[in-house]
Structures are given as C-alpha cells and as structure tokens.
C-alpha cells in the first residue's frame with residue numbers, strides 16, 4: 001500500500017503513532033528451523049497494562065526478548081513511536097525508554113535501599129558532560145528517590161542493604177529502580193514468579209498503582225493477577241496471537257479455552273504417565 005501525503009492522512013498517522021508506543025509487525029523468530037514466534041503483530045498503546053499470556057512454550061519470553069532486542073528477529077519489524085528500531089541495540093533501546101525490569105535496574109546488594117534509588121534516579125539525566133550536578137539538582141534527585149521509596153512502600157527499609165531484603169521487597173525495589181529511570185514502556189517478564197500469595201498481592205497492587213501514569217507490557221502466568229489488573233490481553237499459542245481484548249473477551253474465546261484446557265490436559269497426562277512409570 002502506498003500512502004500519498006495528503007494532510008488528512010498525515011494527521012491520521014500522527015494520531016495513530018501518538019497512541020501506539022511500541023509495535024511489532026510480522027515479528028518472526030526461528031531457532032534452527034523451529035518457528036518459536038510466527039508473524040506476530042502487536043501494538044502496545046500508551047497507558048495501562050498490556051499482558052501477554054499463553055500456555056508454556058507459546059513464545060512469550062521470545063517475543064519479550066525480541067521486543068527488547070536481546071535477540072534479533074528472523075524477520076519482521078519493531079517500531080517505537082512509529083520509527084523502525086529493528087536494528088538498534090538493546091542498550092540504545094533502553095536509552096530510548098524501552099526498559100525491561102532487571103535489565104538496567106540491577107540493584108547493588110551492599111548498598112542500602114535509598115542509596116540504590118538515588119543511583120537509579122540519576123541514570124536518565126546523567127550524560128558524560130553533566131557528571132557534576134548542582135546542589136539544587138541533587139536536592140531534586142533526593143526528592144525523587146524518596147518519591148519512589150514511598151511509591152513501592154519501602155520507607156521502613158530505607159537504610160537496609162538491598163541484599164538483606166526479603167524476596168518480595170527485593171522485587172519491589174527492582175521495580176522502583178526501573179521506574180526511576182523514567183521508562184516509556186516497562187516490560188515485566190513474570191513479575192510474580194517465585195512469590196508467596198501475600199507478596200503476589202503486594203506486587204500486583206504496586207504494578208497497578210504505578211501503571212496509571214505508565215505503560216507496562218507484562219508476561220504473566222498468574223491468571224488471577226492478569227484478571228485483576230490487565231487492561232488489554234494478547235494470547236499467544238504456538239508463536240501466534242490467537243486472541244486479543246479485555247480479560248472477559250479473551251477468557252470467553254473458544255480458541256483460548258481450548259489452548260489452556262489442552263495444555264492442562266497435556267500436563268495431567270504427563271503427570272499420570274510419570275506416576276504410572278513409578279508404579
């Protein structure tokens with residue numbers, strides 16, 4: 001399709017790119033002939049939480065790795081604000097604000113929570129020529145560090161070394177240090193993995209709270225969490241998007257039900273076989 005540059009069309013285009021922050025077009029990845037991600041089209045719109053779900057091995061992490069440029073696609077394109085970024089490095093992408101939690105947010109275990117946050121809030125603004133900050137801007141950074149400390153409810157732990165924090169709080173700190181870099185899109189791969197029930201609820205509430213002014217793409221297995229906070233859901237199966245919409249919409253979709261029931265039945269079968277083998 002060719003676009004002629006009529007004023008109306010250019011207005012439409014700018015309205016569209018304002019809405020869509022990150023986009024995948026025909027994104028495909030094969031590993032030695034095995035197609036793990038197959039012509040995926042995905043639009044991450046500004047604001048709120050977009051969840052990517054699907055049974056084990058559906059290709060969720062691979063999509064994530066492609067979107068954050070951890071691995072190169074076999075074909076297809078990735079666009080950020082309408083601009084093709086398919087060939088950019090993971091670092092360049094992070095600088096443009098496409099940030100994966102635990103990517104540049106690695107916390108320093110021997111430093112306290114507040115020290116970690118102070119370092120994180122300097123990241124977006126410090127360029128090589130601006131290492132020495134005025135005392136006014138340092139005061140501003142201090143304020144921002146405290147803002148994130150409160151946002152993730154870690155005030156009580158401000159002086160505790162990051163490495164000493166309970167696991168759930170460590171996750172909260174990692175979220176805070178990622179948030180502090182002011183990402184345009186924040187990508188979370190299974191943020192509740194390995195957490196106990198109470199910690200899951202806590203992290204869920206935190207993500208919900210900060211997503212109000214942010215854009216989040218998350219891969220998550222915990223359906224209760226997805227149902228509670230995702231604004232939009234894309235369902236992957238065998239590397240393809242099979243459904244998209246709200247939780248109510250996708251959970252009623254027969255293909256989605258089949259995908260989940262099918263994978264559940266497969267798991268149960270495998271378990272039965274294992275038990276059968278033991279007997």
Ligand SMILES: Nc1ncnc2c1ncn2[C@@H]1O[C@H](COP(=O)(O)OP(=O)(O)OP(=O)(O)O)[C@@H](O)[C@H]1O
Nearest residue numbers: 031034035036054055056057058059060061062063
């Ligand atoms: N580096 C790789 N080399 C070969 N095959 C791979 C590689 N990475 C992923 N795969 C395969 O691609 C498919 C999709 O894997 P992926 O990890 O993206 O799935 P997933 O949806 O994240 O699964 P899970 O829910 O278990 O985390 C799987 O069949 C997996 O074995």
Ligand SMILES: [Mg+2]
Nearest residue numbers: 060061062219
């Ligand atoms: Mg995965």
